[in-house]
Amino acid sequence: MEISPFELERWFAEVEADADVMLAESGVRPLSVDRFDTDPGTLGYVVPTSGDPEFRAAVGAHHDRDASETIFTCGTQEANLLAMLSVLDDHAVVVTPTYGSFVGLGDALGDVTRVPLSEPDWTLDSEAVGEALCPDTDLVVVVNPNNPTGRYHDETTIRALYERCADNGTYLLCDEVYRLLAEEPIPPVASFGRYGVSTGGVSKAFGLAGLRFGWLCGPRAVVAAAENWKDYTTIAPPAFGQHIAEQAFERRAEILAENREHTAENRAVVEAFLETHGLGWSAPDCGVNGFLRVPEGFAGGESFCRSLLAEESVVLAPGEAFGRPQWVRIGFGLPGAELDEGLARVGAFLDRHR
Known part of the structure; x- marks a missing residue:
């Protein structure tokens, strides 16, 4: 049996360890073990x-x-x-x-x-x-x-x-x-x-x-x-x-209620950021992932993600990994402070490339 490389995981393996902010994480921020x-x-x-x-x-x-x-x-x-x-x-x-x-x-x-x-x-x-x-x-x-x-x-x-x-x-x-x-x-x-x-x-x-x-x-x-x-x-x-x-x-009722509140708050933060910068996205209605449209001036998702990584040390997921090269995936389930830092760096990157 032959199987093709898992493009998303190969991308993360290449860039995630050395980046400052992981803005493509696809889960809710991890719970503390002391719970x-x-x-x-x-x-x-x-x-x-x-x-x-x-x-x-x-x-x-x-x-x-x-x-x-x-x-x-x-x-x-x-x-x-x-x-x-x-x-x-x-x-x-x-x-x-x-x-x-x-x-x-x-x-x-x-x-x-x-x-x-x-x-x-x-x-x-x-x-x-x-x-x-x-x-x-x-x-x-x-x-x-x-x-x-x-x-x-x-x-x-x-x-x-x-x-x-x-x-x-x-x-x-x-x-x-x-x-x-x-x-x-x-x-x-x-x-x-x-x-x-x-x-x-x-x-x-x-x-x-x-x-x-x-x-x-x-x-x-x-x-x-x-x-x-x-x-x-x-x-x-x-x-x-x-x-x-x-x-x-x-204890799922308690844990899931916390996580729903957390993700809803973070989604609103991302939505406000995108509106400020004139970016379109997939308007997610559940979960912690969204698809962002690649801004003009970039050849595709990987081009955008590599430039952002090089200049701001922020990881997004290129749409090529999903067969959609004009998009990138953002994850918004991470802790609020990390989300704010990541978005601030993306905003600075976008301002330089307008």
């Missing part, structure tokens, strides 16, 4: 290797699934990998722009048809996705809320998409890692029926990326196949990650 009991007892394997049964039952119930239809993973990234390995044999339809692993994995495992969101509002046309289905389509992939645009597709749209998939005998995989940042989250796709698969975790909405803890919920056949693949990847979820993630999940 949790950090003693898991021992640091052996999690047994059973799918994860603690009671915790799996709790996460599963949140998706209208049971423990046997839930598997814990090392981050949502592994959950997505296992889902695609378990389901994709021939053909996938991927809604774009999207998180880069879906296109990279899809191309490595089968044939991929890309269906773009409709600009300028980045809306999802379920009929357009349905028209891309064929008899051998194994999987449709959507990220909701979307990364990189921050657009949250409504329940009517996602249910219509699910029905098209179910009528075709095709699984709908929805990465819902930002879903719980919505004031009124729509039901998870795993709750829709036989062909619904949801992935998520605590990295983004919970502000606990360092735990590397995620999950996959869906039909028992998909989860069983994922368990088989997981024996060849990480075997079990991290013991420390599960220990803290369970506490966070139990």
